[in-house]
Amino acid sequence: MKNTMSHSAECLRKAVPLMVKYNIAVTPANYALWYSYVSGNHPNLNQKLDSALRTYGTCPPALSRDLFEEFLSDKDLELFDSVATEISTVIASVEKGVGQTLNSAIDFSEVLNTCNQELDGFSSNENTEKDILEVVNKLSEESKSMQQTAERFQQQLRAAHKEISSLRSELKESKKAASKDGLTGLNNRKSFDEDLELLCNSHHSILKLYLTFVDIDHFKKFNDDFGHQKGDLVLKVVADRLTKHADQLNAAYRYGGEEFCILSQFKDKREAISYLEKIRIDIEKLALKDNKTGKALRSISASFGLAEYEGEAPEMFIERADQALYKAKESGRNCIIVA
Numbered sequence: 001m002k003n004t005m006s007h008s009a010e011c012l013r014k015a016v017p018l019m020v021k022y023n024i025a026v027t028p029a030n031y032a033l034w035y036s037y038v039s040g041n042h043p044n045l046n047q048k049l050d051s052a053l054r055t056y057g058t059c060p061p062a063l064s065r066d067l068f069e070e071f072l073s074d075k076d077l078e079l080f081d082s083v084a085t086e087i088s089t090v091i092a093s094v095e096k097g098v099g100q101t102l103n104s105a106i107d108f109s110e111v112l113n114t115c116n117q118e119l120d121g122f123s124s125n126e127n128t129e130k131d132i133l134e135v136v137n138k139l140s141e142e143s144k145s146m147q148q149t150a151e152r153f154q155q156q157l158r159a160a161h162k163e164i165s166s167l168r169s170e171l172k173e174s175k176k177a178a179s180k181d182g183l184t185g186l187n188n189r190k191s192f193d194e195d196l197e198l199l200c201n202s203h204h205s206i207l208k209l210y211l212t213f214v215d216i217d218h219f220k221k222f223n224d225d226f227g228h229q230k231g232d233l234v235l236k237v238v239a240d241r242l243t244k245h246a247d248q249l250n251a252a253y254r255y256g257g258e259e260f261c262i263l264s265q266f267k268d269k270r271e272a273i274s275y276l277e278k279i280r281i282d283i284e285k286l287a288l289k290d291n292k293t294g295k296a297l298r299s300i301s302a303s304f305g306l307a308e309y310e311g312e313a314p315e316m317f318i319e320r321a322d323q324a325l326y327k328a329k330e331s332g333r334n335c336i337i338v339a
């Protein structure tokens with residue numbers, strides 16, 4: 001893969017007309033996808049896109065999403081992001097250069113105007129004076145047109161700069177969205193897998209690493225009695241409780257379905273348990289109401305399975321915390337069990 005700045009800029013430039021041609025929505029995710037297509041980094045991606053274009057004459061949104069997920073790694077997105085940053089920097093420096101040129105053009109024009117005025121009052125040799133005035137007028141005209149061109153150029157650069165800046169912030173947003181759970185807004189399973197791997201591999205802190213599984217009790221019954229939508233509401237309010245207690249050392253995730261998990265760092269198990277106890281009580285105290293009737297819904301509770309990291313593989317760590325959760329359910333639910 002060619003990795004030069006000009007190659008990257010070329011790819012960015014080529015991506016947009018293709019997206020327009022094939023009627024692709026200009027979202028940051030699609031832009032990154034088509035940037036990748038043009039740069040040819042993933043031959044299989046190109047094959048699949050080409051086949052979609054042959055079949056549908058476009059790439060349907062659902063397929064674009066699948067291709068984005070399948071082919072665009074965080075590394076690709078970082079590369080795309082850094083290309084956008086580089087281009088933005090280049091534009092900024094060119095803009096500065098043009099700004100300076102513009103200023104010198106204005107200076108130049110002023111000098112010429114002054115000369116012009118001085119020459120106006122000069123009358124010793126009419127022919128020479130006329131000649132000089134003509135030259136100065138011509139120079140002055142040229143300087144003005146140079147100034148206009150530079151102004152236009154600067155406007156174009158400003159527009160490009162703005163476009164790249166908003167593209168970068170949108171890309172950041174789309175990356176953020178890719179790491180969050182759509183229903184609860186918590187970190188999603190993908191983020192959990194990444195964070196767990198990272199923490200297990202780099203855990204040398206004086207604090208210990210803990211994993212807790214949190215599972216809502218008798219949730220199936222709640223769904224059955226009040227409907228799936230009310231069930232979703234329960235997931236959201238429980239997620240809110242977890243978020244309320246989250247901080248730099250305690251990150252909460254939706255693991256899947258009605259199951260959540262927390263990656264924490266504490267001095268010891270006692271600290272970890274007292275932290276979880278606060279969350280358990282907060283969930284127990286939730287007073288859910290039916291929005292329409294105002295009637296109180298059934299109270300809810302959650303069970304907790306906690307494991308301290310013992311240097312094992314992440315899967316084993318998960319397994320132990322899961323086992324602890326299983327025991328919490330067996331022990332009557334609404335409690336914390338340590339592996």
Ligand SMILES: Nc1nc2c(ncn2[C@@H]2O[C@H](COP(=O)(O)OP(=O)(O)OP(=O)(O)O)[C@@H](O)[C@H]2O)c(=O)[nH]1
Nearest residue numbers: 215216217218219220221223228231232257258329
């Ligand atoms: N409303 C809603 N329900 C979900 C979602 N994901 C999973 N569920 C439901 O969560 C329920 C989980 O039920 P079970 O695993 O049997 O466990 P439980 O009823 O919570 O009982 P215990 O865990 O044994 O206390 C199932 O009925 C799933 O349909 C979701 O996103 N929204």
